[in-house]
Amino acid sequence: MLGNQSVASRPIESVLSTNKVIRSTYQLLSMTLIFSAVMAYVSMSMQASQGMGLVATIVGIVMLWFVLPRTANSASGIPVIFAITGLLGFGIGPMVAYYLAINPSIVMTALGGTGVIFLGLSGYALTTRKDFSFMGGFLMVGMLVVVGASLLNIFMGIPALSLAVSAAVIMLMSGFILYQTSSLINGGETNYIMATASLFLSILNIFTSLLHILGALGGDD
Amino acid sequence: MDWIQIGSAALMIGMLVLIFPRVRHAMKNSPKGTTQDWMGFVIPLIAVIGFVVLLVVSVR
Numbered sequence: 157m158l159g160n161q162s163v164a165s166r167p168i169e170s171v172l173s174t175n176k177v178i179r180s181t182y183q184l185l186s187m188t189l190i191f192s193a194v195m196a197y198v199s200m201s202m203q204a205s206q207g208m209g210l211v212a213t214i215v216g217i218v219m220l221w222f223v224l225p226r227t228a229n230s231a232s233g234i235p236v237i238f239a240i241t242g243l244l245g246f247g248i249g250p251m252v253a254y255y256l257a258i259n260p261s262i263v264m265t266a267l268g269g270t271g272v273i274f275l276g277l278s279g280y281a282l283t284t285r286k287d288f289s290f291m292g293g294f295l296m297v298g299m300l301v302v303v304g305a306s307l308l309n310i311f312m313g314i315p316a317l318s319l320a321v322s323a324a325v326i327m328l329m330s331g332f333i334l335y336q337t338s339s340l341i342n343g344g345e346t347n348y349i350m351a352t353a354s355l356f357l358s359i360l361n362i363f364t365s366l367l368h369i370l371g372a373l374g375g376d377d
Numbered sequence: 378m379d380w381i382q383i384g385s386a387a388l389m390i391g392m393l394v395l396i397f398p399r400v401r402h403a404m405k406n407s408p409k410g411t412t413q414d415w416m417g418f419v420i421p422l423i424a425v426i427g428f429v430v431l432l433v434v435s436v437r
Contacts, residue, residue: 289407323429
């Protein structure tokens with residue numbers, strides 16, 4: 157199985173192909189992150205409501221589930237990934253505007269913190285070349301628990317649970333970054349559009365959760 | 378309960394429905410990790426937790 161082979165024992169063509177996928181993934185990820193930030197700025201400039209943000213997020217996630225898997229193997233996957241990341245960026249606009257109004261330094265800290273976490277974890281996975289495929293089951297169960305707890309908290313509205321979910325999301329998404337990067341290195345993921353979508357979601361979730369934690373715990377009260 | 382909460386809940390339920398088959402598949406097919414493998418995950422995770430605590434302290 158390719159995923160269990162070390163990079164050194166794989167044929168040179170396979171290693172070159174893997175390096176090409178990694179390079180394309182990071183190029184596309186950079187472009188989608190910039191586009192998403194531009195869309196978040198547009199959303200803030202328009203003073204988009206929370207409802208508009210939610211609708212954009214729902215449309216983005218529906219496209220991610222149903223449109224991206226069908227288009228990821230063709231050239232049409234590129235506009236689709238930009239549409240998804242643009243919608244998700246637009247979706248977080250109202251939340252970012254809210255935190256900017258409270259304390260702009262929280263947004264800057266969350267942004268910088270997300271960058272450091274992503275670069276640190278990616279660097280760790282790329283330099284150690286460890287295989288994190290064993291984490292698949294653990295991460296998916298964690299995802300199920302976090303989504304279930306978030307659903308419960310929509311009705312219960314417990315602030316401590318909300319903070320616990322944000323902390324769990326940061327840890328879970330850190331695991332997903334290691335898992336996805338290791339999958340790129342070991343040839344488990346060969347589609348750079350799907351890899352970009354996965355890494356983009358991890359980064360976005362870390363940013364929003366960090367924003368939530370810093371907003372709640374970083375106040376003067 | 379406003380429509381934003383209803384919309385958020387619908388999104389979460391949709392996510393649960395779509396995630397569940399993937400969870401079962403991942404649990405059945407994921408390779409088992411050794412203690413050393415898990416340590417390779419726990420160490421960067423502790424670093425992330427420490428970094429988040431540092432960020433919280435820095436904005437206080």
